[in-house]
Amino acid sequence: MHCTHGAVNGHLRDLSGLCEKRNNTDHNMELEFIEQLRQGVPTNELVRLGIGDDAAILDTRRLETVLTVDLLTEGVDFLLDEVAPQWIGRKALAVNLSDLAAMAAQPVAALVAVALPKECAKTLAPQLLEGMTPLLQKYNVALIGGDTNTWDGGLVISVMAIGRVTEHGPFKRSGAKPGDRILVTGTLGGSILRRQFLFEPRINEALYLNGHHRINAAIDVSDGLSLDLARLAAESKVGAIIDAHHVPISDDAKQLVEQQSETQGTKSPLEHALYDGEDFELLLAVPPEEAERLLATQPLMPTMGVPLTDIGVFVAEPGQWLRDHNGVSRQISPQGFVH
């Protein structure tokens, strides 16, 4: 475990730096942190009782409640000596908001539990929170609970996000039908360069699409287009053909390939887009006529700057195929990044 924090690719220079030796008791630290949580973060109109009691209370009576949890570990999801703690805090919250987006849920609240390395606990806790705050504010998410622990191990951060279904109902993974087009937001691949920490959860995009268009199924791309498409297809009991030449490849994926070619890299930009993961874009099953309308009008472009791309079609036969520009399909085995 390292307690000096660097930046990914030098994009974040102003780091609050080295760990102090802990000279407070854990108790005081937890009290201080809870006080920060109570004062520094936005609230939400549905919060009836926030941080400070044995549990929080939400007024969930108007609409159904959506819940999700994700946990990040040092060495797997981030390296403490290569990335700013603020980015880690941001990511821990953002991956959960992305799950809410995949359900077309309106975010309401979050709870955060951390295991902090003893020697950096005092500095890390507020830095993690600092990284979350812009997202909490942007999406009106109240921090309603937390559990702060220190230990001899590495950093672990677990966030649970709570949202509510809107009057348009939830997106689900099940619901894709043979003939539905496969649409994806944004571009894919190479998230390791930076986007895995700084991606924007597609909350607003999901809420807009759910409110204005007919979407049969949805998932967010957390572990790679190929693997998450397979998950959606499996829940919907269908298969999927990906049009290889239509997959929107991110500049990051292309940059990665250029960097790799200087060393020993062998992955193509398409392979990065198919298998890298952590893009946190929305993958949608859309009836063909609705897809045509969406692609013609590109409703997410004007205010959100997010393109929608048609990358293939769902089919009745279970399985996943990659189709080239000559129309030749070969079956592929779904794979991706698994934590």
Added chain:
Amino acid sequence: MHCTHGAVNGHLRDLSGLCEKRNNTDHNMELEFIEQLRQGVPTNELVRLGIGDDAAILDTRRLETVLTVDLLTEGVDFLLDEVAPQWIGRKALAVNLSDLAAMAAQPVAALVAVALPKECAKTLAPQLLEGMTPLLQKYNVALIGGDTNTWDGGLVISVMAIGRVTEHGPFKRSGAKPGDRILVTGTLGGSILRRQFLFEPRINEALYLNGHHRINAAIDVSDGLSLDLARLAAESKVGAIIDAHHVPISDDAKQLVEQQSETQGTKSPLEHALYDGEDFELLLAVPPEEAERLLATQPLMPTMGVPLTDIGVFVAEPGQWLRDHNGVSRQISPQGFVH
């Protein structure tokens, strides 16, 4: 990190034992585990969508929702080579249910996130779940979400529990008034011997008391009578006098003192009861006439076998005092076990 599991004080002999080397991919392991979760655990009538999508959905529309999170770490909350993984899983859930009890909330669902040591992941995951299952069943708690991670570090388990407020409203920490009696369920101290893992969350007791009696405030004793009483008093803006000779001391606390006297122990049974923590009993602020009724009828004894004891009184002046059997009070500084 040790992957052989022993028992606390030899009370659990049948352990599933040594870790296998992981020969499955993480992906397969997570899928297997999710399949177990989907099949093996109880559900709850409020679950609209359980494990298997990007998030779960609860029908929370009838009553307000209560949420809490707790995280346990290896080396602080348990030692993997001294305690059965089933006990760890049980405790991770039970501490959250105890928080729901402290709010007089009816349990509904839970989400579990784990960071598993790589070399034991495959055996640990089902063992942790196995330890939770009896409590899930007993209190009708649906497991609606999870995140399974493997890493090079020790075991971390984070559980979030969701409950609902009943028609009698929640217990809160605020609400204690000067003159209110301090009542506690069960006995205190020495939980390290075994009770820290095998305690019964006071769900049924809390629901009964909330439904039939006037309780002004409540908290569960997680970090010690002294410290948790101070927390309740602080939220209620009152002080508290503890009648030392009325504190119900557990047999475990007495046994600990006997064991200590053979070595170098210096704590008295009362000190164990005041400061040990992890008793997970309910601490209640009760109006005097209501307290008298409760103590006379002992309504939790017949079916739950749980005594209620009057251990003192709330006062207007902030602070904590310990009063001896001669009526002499000395101010004490709240302390306890802090994770």
